[in-house]
Amino acid sequence: MVSKQFKAIGASVILTLLSPLLLPAQEARIGNPGKSLNFFIFDLAREKGFFREEGLDLKVISMNCDIAVKALLTGDLDASGCVGSASRVIATQNVPVKTVVWLFKKPTFYVVSKPEIRKGADLKGKTVGISSFGSDTDLSIKVFAKLNGLDPERDIKRIPLGPTSTRLAALKGPSIDATPLSPPYHIYAEQMGFNILAYVGDFLEFPQSGFSVSESVLQNKRVLVKKLIRGTLRGLQLVRENRAETVRFIAKDYSLSQGIADRVYTSILPGLSEDGTATEKGLNTMVESIAIALKREVKIPTSRLVDYGLLREVQAELGHSPGSR
Incomplete structure (x- = not known):
């Protein structure tokens, strides 16, 4: 009798652990401008299966950034890696789009x-x-x-x-x-x-690379966005903690020698976001750069560019302490 109870409990535990794998994956349509080292963390997280483990079936679509931002607004995309273009459109047209996670807090050049x-x-x-x-x-x-x-x-x-x-x-x-x-x-x-x-x-701080979503997706597809953020944070953590694995991936995915890939890793490390956020200083610089590009004054609070609500939830669930903005 006891043996049967233990077997039942064991089966229940196994089913609980496997349930994300047994359920059909949720499709997530991601628009990106193309392959870039600034986005290698996302590619590495995909290779490691982090998004798949979250129950996401990623459909990555290569497209022009201006088109990607429009596709966010029409609902044809769930998220876009065109955070710079999204920020410019937010600042100039006040569109309902927010960046929910960043990969770099500083430029990489x-x-x-x-x-x-x-x-x-x-x-x-x-x-x-x-x-x-x-x-x-x-x-x-x-x-x-x-x-x-x-x-x-x-x-x-x-x-x-x-x-x-x-x-x-x-x-x-x-x-x-x-x-x-x-x-x-x-x-x-x-x-x-x-x-x-x-x-x-x-000498200059502004964020690069990440994911932007429409406010509609933020409200109506919260689970999807959290899965996307969680997979991204796991990628960031892997890059910070596992130099050898990161260098291996960079060398393989970008056809570089191990020596060059190792130097690439060293060069991008100072710019990495610790927790998926950008600093307030960096966001203000981004607004200033938009104003310079447009040759006119741009008045917009940095809170219009980002929404860290779901990011904070994921950080808490992963046991991460949020860094200071």
Whole structure:
């Protein structure tokens, strides 16, 4: 009789543990602009099965960020990795969209220069490549110039050149003298003999990469959003605590050597969010950068950009102490 009771209890425990695996997975449609090292934590979490273990069937759709934000509003997407575009639209059009979790609290790029330029002040009279006017790279160069006693409008010439790979190619030629580069391109540049003048996160703070959702999804699909946040936080924790596994993934997924992948890991570590939030300072910088890009004043509280309600719930459930914003 006792043996039967224990068997019944054991079966009940097993069913409880397996129930998330036995239930049909909940589909989650995620819009992303494309493969990027800034989003590798999400890709790593997918490979490790963290979202699947949460009962999510992720449908990742590659799309332009402006389209992704519109798709959030029409309900065609549940979440989007286009947090920068979402923040810009929130600030300018007051749309019902919020970012619910961040991957990086600081930017991941570095200011790189030709060998003869040894310090920031040496950029006087030089030409600097940026991705576009009003972009994060543009803002970083302006701030870097000011910190080194230069007027970014008069003492340097900034020219828009597009993506990181194009800017590195330009740095090898005569057209520019310096440019911000993200991993692994700043490592390639250093190997070619160029100088790393600064890590942008040491003098400028704003968040990068994460997930934004519509307020409708936030209200009506709370369980889905919590599962997405939980899988993301587990990915962040893995990256922070397991260097070897993270380096293995970066090398494999981005076709890098182990040595380069290890240096990429070192370079992105200072920018990682500890708990999925961005700092208040970083969010304010984001609002300021939006105003600079639009060339007009933007008045919006940072609380319009984010909603950490479900993130705090997940942190409590995982036993994580929320970091300070």
